[in-house]
Amino acid sequence: MSFRIGLSAVAIALGLVATPVAAQEKPSTLGLGIFTFTSGPAAAYGMPGKNAADLMLEEINAKGGIGGVPVSATYVDEAQGAQGVIAEYRRLAGEPKNQVMVAALSSANCLALAPIAEQLEVPTVGWNCDTHQLLLDGKSKYVFRPNGNTVPEFVAYAIYLLDRKPDVKTVAIINPDYAFGHDAATIFKAALKALKPDVEVVAELYPKLSSPNYQTEISRLATAHPDVVFSNLWGADLENFVRQATPRGLFTSSQVILALGETVLQRVPMPDGVIVGVLGDGWWMSPDAKENVETVKFAAAYKQRFGEYPVFPSIKMANTLIYVKAAYQAAMQKNGGKWPTRAEIADAMKSSNVATLTGTTQTRADNDGLVDQIVGVTMKSEGRSFPLISDMARYKGNSLMPQPGQDPIAWVSTLKPEFAKTLPKPGSYK
């Protein structure tokens, strides 16, 4: 009996050892697990990502797939909560055809999935995942973020604001009540304090995520009479806030910064002069994007299919899939054209430099991405029913990022006004 058990154990062990070898055979289909919000208020941000993935994968498959293998995606709705997301991740990772996970949108889900990705040794690419806490320890082997993170994203807003409105004295903040909102406020305040210490924060509000009504918060902001209102609300929350704040005059009484404002430009009327950006370089109408034939084609196809132009979550997703494809190509080039293992794909992602639809994404030693930051202001445009971004500055990805291993908030606190003077000015990117 014990001999049989022993044989079984050996067989199982051999099977486990044999799995990576089997994975190197070219599969009939390459599966990707793609995590985004497809329902609920956050779907206003998540669905453009899914739409872009559908379109990009069609395009990749039309050109022969990746390494001759067609790509298929299994979408996971992040609205089900972290427990469900983790269970789905484990289930998808258990299927050998799913070699890479594109996960996730929510910073909270990214943080929850990162240790599992390391444990299961599955290359996991954060297509959104803004939180700077994700790769803070610099030890990640399988988690990558080919985007910027909250540090360059929100330092960029502080620098742009001080260039555009150098006499700012008071600031109010309204951000969602979870890590992304609080992190953004901490970074934005730290940058302002370092670059203009006399700026006073007169109100800080953190409404619950997916809150439908902001009327009281708008009154509170109005009574504080701030020079500037900063917000990183997103998805339906942002749409609701803009719809409710516009008629109540908040956009005329204060300079408003909507860090994710580009996502609602085509949906909600917004006055001129609102500072908006794309948390990276992913604007389909940026000068670089307009010069890229692939981007123009992608934007036209997106508009034709979905009735509106891609917003920056769409571009982030498209760029992520380009990044994944580039990793496969690099891995196959390195191993002599064989189908790569998960470890080889992760290895190819390390220190890569990939041309995207809107610029480049460079992966640092800590697996974090270096991506430029575009910030500008809304302005009506002739021939379009929605405002565009004008008076833009494009900050180099590495100029606003602390070095790997450095405490990000401590780094932000060391910024000097002289440093800001060396950076591009509003209107310089055209």
Place this chain on the structure above:
Amino acid sequence: MSTTIIPLLLDSLASAALIFFAAVGLTLVFSVLRVLNVAHGSLYSIGGYVAASVCLFIASRQLNPYLSFVALLFSAVFVAAILGPLIERSLVRWTYGKSEAVQILITFGLFLILEDLQRLVFGVQSLYEDSPMRLLGTSSIGGVVYLNYQILLVAMAVLVVVGLRLLINHTRLGRLITAVVTDREMAQSIGIDTNRIFILAFSLGVFLAALGGALATPTSGIAPGLGADTMVLAFAVAAIGGLGQIEGAAVASLIVGFARVLAIYLVPSLDAVAPYAAMLAVLLIRPYGLFGSVTARRI
């Protein structure tokens, strides 16, 4: 601080109006049917979805935009007329006289069904239609710009309280409801058709829930998940006011609205817990709510 008192009070009233609409139907249904309807929040969000859909239809056909006000009311009547009798006859009637646990389980099941049905019928993404809000314009009060629609909501809430009071105290239907609430068996024995009263009362509760959702939509939009949030808040208000007490729901809405607004103005980090802290404080002092009383068990 003095410059914020008027906005603070106005915001409290506006917030209380919205909260009242979410809770009054729940408390009315409990007062007549003695059923705690956990699906109440779903009926609120269905009212919102129907109203938003009808208003979007009006906008897409470029009909007179003022029709959207009629649409808000019509949507609530429509939802109540369809779902009220259907739910009461098919599900709720089986819970009469059963334990609270059974009632809660059955209406919770209904809540889950209605939430999924909403996703199937209205989709999973947010709906917005703010024509009624834009049509009414704004007013500057205490140095802050308010939507006239917010002021309309306060007036509507007052109208509903007065209307319900008149209905209960000064109409035949109201007297019949009072008789059923006071002693169901006695009411039956003197020939009152209690089944009809139950259908009417439940449908009125559905109407109030749907009206709350419909009236909230122009300023808030609507998305999946709203039903659950509304339900929790409605329960807090009903508990503070005393289950089954309409005036209690009105006063509790004012307390919750004021607590929430005060938190946003002074201690924003307590915004989410303020309504429940108020509930805890009231229930510690008056365990049956402000207007509730101990009911003797009849043998």
